[in-house]
Amino acid sequence: MARKIGSRYTANQILGRGSxxxxxxxxxxxxxxxIKLLREDLASDQELVGRFVQERTALLGLDHPHVVAVRDLVVDGNDLALVMDLVRGTDLRTRLDRERRLAPEAAVAIVADVADGLAAAHAAGVVHRDVKPENVLLDMQGPLGPGGSHPALLTDFGVAKLIDSPRRTRATKIIGTPDYLAPEIIEGLPPRAAVDIYALATVLYELxxxxxxxxxGHPGAVLRRHVTETVVPLPGIPDELWQLIVQCLAKAPASRLRASELGARLREQLPLLAGMPPLDVDSPDAESADGDEAYEETAEPSAPAARERRGAVPLVPGAATDSNRDTHTSMRVPGPDELAGGARGTARAPRAAGAPRPGSARHRASARRRRITLAAAAVALVAAVGVGTWLATSGDDAGATPPDTKNSAPASP
Known part of the structure; x- marks a missing residue:
């Protein structure tokens, strides 16, 4: 059913729901x-409405080919809405779910587009704070780029900052999506432009x-890895591209490239990546909260299911699961015991396709089979040695007469 949004807009059809x-x-x-229409309970928050109005000038001023433009901000009664350009296409998460991973040339071209959009935003003093595949739209009506990639546009600018009011999040909440959070956010530092670079490098790694x-695994383990673990290399990509990823995933924000530098250097890599197929690496097995496999050994979990096991929590308590994944998450900051470490909190190296992850159910089953095989071999070896000894002993005594055998003749003097 159509509904009016302010005096200028009509909402005709729901495209998706978020928390x-x-x-x-x-x-x-x-x-x-x-039109992104915020929930009524958010719209009734006068502090949030005030922040919403304050951000109007900055958001309306973002004008770049790789940014989904915000045309208007509507505050009308219980309606609080962002009016944005309509992009005819899909989001990057949908493509990643379908293809699992992209050819390096296409992946780098998409990320370079997003880096260019971030450069314009950062120059205007706007930090996105929630860069992830769900917030990257692919314009299917635009011209094809390197590797057959569609133009990429970054959307949802300003929403994280609007929601992140001190009263709503306090000191026990983190606004963002666990897999893409920069270490400094986890440690409680204010988000600067470098957090977007870290998140974008994470997206490139994922593509x-x-x-x-x-x-x-557990959200606390994910956050701990961001702070303490070193990224595991990906085989099969040029060393210069890998070094760019490593630099942008640096724990220290000052060590990361600026968005404009990242975009330019990624485009320099495109000729080296032409025709390169997607990487042949297998993803680490998803874990349930207790560290065991959450699915059968023979079944590869779907990407949405794997993400669900990562523990994203809706921003608004009691909100429904997102149908279009176009939202932010609010996570409780894990306690010291959750960040203390352990096997579940270690970074895990990519493996050859089909190889089990160390510590997984498949790996443990394989280890049990090896132990059983070795035990059986040991038993067989002991048995073989015993039989051989008996045969040898029997051969030595074959010509002798037992002294207590009946009817034996006494030896001649």
Whole structure:
């Protein structure tokens, strides 16, 4: 059912729901638009509304080919909405779910587009704070780029900052998505432009590998890895590209490249990546909360299921699971015991396709089979040695007469 949004816009059809609100296909004075309508309980928060209005100038001023433009911010009664350009296409997560991983040339071209968009935002003093595949839209009507990639546009600018009010998050909450959070955010430092670079490098790693460098398992373990673990190398990509990823995943924000530098250097890599197939690495097995396998050995978990096991928590308590994954998550900061470490908190190296992850159910079953085989071999060896000894002894005594045998003749003197 259509509904009016302010005096200028009409929302006609729901495109997706998120924990912060609902995205509608709408109509405005200049044609079709996307309208992100925040939940009514958020719209009734006067502090949030005030922050919303304060961000109006910065958000409306973002104008770049690789940024989904915000056309208007509507505050009308219980309606609080962002009116944005409508992109005809899909989001990067949908493509990644379908293809699992991308060819390096296409992955780098997409990330370079996003880096260019971030460079414009950072120059305007805007930090995105939630860069992830769900917030990257692919324009299917745009010209194809390197590796057959569609133009990439970054969306949802400003939403994390609007939601992240001290009263709503306090000191026990983190706004962001666990797999993409920069270490300084986890440690409680204010988010600067470098957090977007860290998140974007994580996205590039995921596009190449099919999994994020520090994801999987309990959310506390994911956060701890960001702070303490070193990223595991990906085989099969040029060393210069790998060094770019490593630099942008540096724990120290000052060590990371700026967005403009990252975009330019990624584009320099494109000729070296032409025609290169997707990497042949297997993702670490997803874990359940107790560290055991959450699925049968013979079944590869779907990407959405694997993400669900990573423990994302809705921003608004009691909110429904996102249908379009276009939202932010709010996570409790883990306690010292959850960040203390252990096997579940270690970074895990990519493995050859089909090889079990150390510590997984498949790995433990394989180890049990090896132990049984070795035990059986040991028993067989002992038996063989015993039989051989008996035969040898029997051979030595074959010509002798037992002294206590009946009817034996006494020896001649």
């Amino acid at each position: 912060a609100g609902t995205v509608w296909l709408g109509e405005g004075p200049e044609g079709p638009v996307a 190449l590998a099919g999994f994020t460098p520090f994801g999987g």
